Amino acid sequence: MVCSITRRASFSASYYYRLPELSQEENEARFGIQARSPGATFWLWVKIIGPVDEYGMVANLSTQVKRSLRRYILKPLDGRNLNEAWVEFAETLPTPEWISHTLWHRLKPHLNVASIVVSPHEEVRAEYLGNGMEARLTIRTHFSAAHRLSLPQLTLTQNSEIYGKCSRPSGHGHNYNLAITVQGEIDPKSGMVVDFKALSDLIENGIIEELDHRFLNTDIPYFDKVVPTAENIAIYIRDSLEIPIKKLGASLYKVELHETDNNSCEVYGNSVIDSQTGLQNLGQLTQGSMSTPAPVSNSHPASV
Ligand SMILES: [Zn+2]
Structure with a gap:
């Protein structure tokens, strides 16, 4: 064993x-x-x-x-x-x-x-x-946004059965904690897998600025037709960052989004999924990440 x-x-x-x-x-x-x-x-x-x-x-x-x-x-x-x-x-x-x-x-x-x-x-x-020389680097950040979970073709009652209180018409907000993990080769001189400032700026300007203090359903065109669940927000973030991160010389490994202390989701970069052979392996990936210590929503030990 x-x-x-x-x-x-x-x-x-x-x-x-x-x-x-x-x-x-x-x-x-x-x-x-x-x-x-x-x-x-x-x-x-x-x-x-x-x-x-x-x-x-x-x-x-x-x-x-x-x-x-x-x-x-x-x-x-x-x-x-x-x-x-x-x-x-x-x-x-x-x-x-x-x-x-x-x-x-x-x-x-x-x-x-x-x-x-x-x-x-x-x-x-x-x-x-x-x-x-391969390593992973994770940057943790946060944004606040409102959303409403509903499908336009369903009635309020039907949406309420699926999404509960999250379907109420006026929406509600969350303080989202976000962790972006990239993977790349460590530069033998700078010690970095990617230019840290460039990656920080990309996350800030490429996604946080866009999502922070927004009503996602109406302010972000992508969510016109896509329900802004945590899963879909994480996928949107991944798809927004994947190519720009590639241009910085690294690859997006994982997006981890915590909607509340109790609810979170993870999506992996397409290059990670492509390198796997199916859902079974993705399941193994997920299990592996669950065993990784100190998830994103937890306090850093230094602050305990
Ligand atoms: Zn919500």
């Missing part, structure tokens, strides 16, 4: 994004305050995979896992400047993607690591799964 377990840990460190061929002014224009020397508490989720042993464990959390994390990750990095702490971060900027890649390779000789998630703050997380 193969199983996976996840251990959360954190360290605090300073870091900077500065390319030596650029002046400080140019670095700040490209990387913002990260060209100075900000600090962050980096939260890690380390997933370990393996058979369940005679003691009922994949790995002993209180001895093997905690000790390995402390010895090989936390002690060398906690309270340090990342760029100066390890050679990996001197050669490549210590972005979340590159940190997750580096920690995976540092830990792999000691633990059967499947993936490492790194989050320097609640809006950003990166995940590395051991595939060459």
Whole structure:
């Protein structure tokens, strides 16, 4: 029986994004305050995979896992400047993607690591799964919008039977939490799978600005004929972002939309679905993502 377990840990460190061929002014224009020397508490989720042993464990959390994390990750990095702490971060900027890649390779000789998630703050997380230079980057954001769920060919009574209170004619609103995950190759110099500022601007200008503080049914032409359920909103967001993200050099992996704390949906990029052989595999994908720690609507551990 193969199983996976996840251990959360954190360290605090300073870091900077500065390319030596650029002046400080140019670095700040490209990387913002990260060209100075900000600090962050980096939260890690380390997933370990393996058979369940005679003691009922994949790995002993209180001895093997905690000790390995402390010895090989936390002690060398906690309270340090990342760029100066390890050679990996001197050669490549210590972005979340590159940190997750580096920690995976540092830990792999000691633990059967499947993936490492790194989050320097609640809006950003990166995940590395051991595939060459490939990594995933997630940006979390939010928007507020109103909608009404109904089909025009049905009566109010019929719509009410299908959509409940959500079919009431005047509509209602939600504060939507949105997580966009892209996948790409880590640039060996910048440490990024995609230009972070370009991706942030794309999400902000390409979708948030359009949807925020709107009545979706009437303000967004797409929802003239499509019911703006969370599923359809997520599909609309995916279809709006997929090509622009491709132009930035990455691919859209997943859109995760939380309508309330209780209701959420996920849709995968077409390239992800195309690489699968059918619904069964998509089901496996969904199960995998459900086991990913700290879903989008949850508080970041730093704020707990
Ligand atoms: Zn609703």
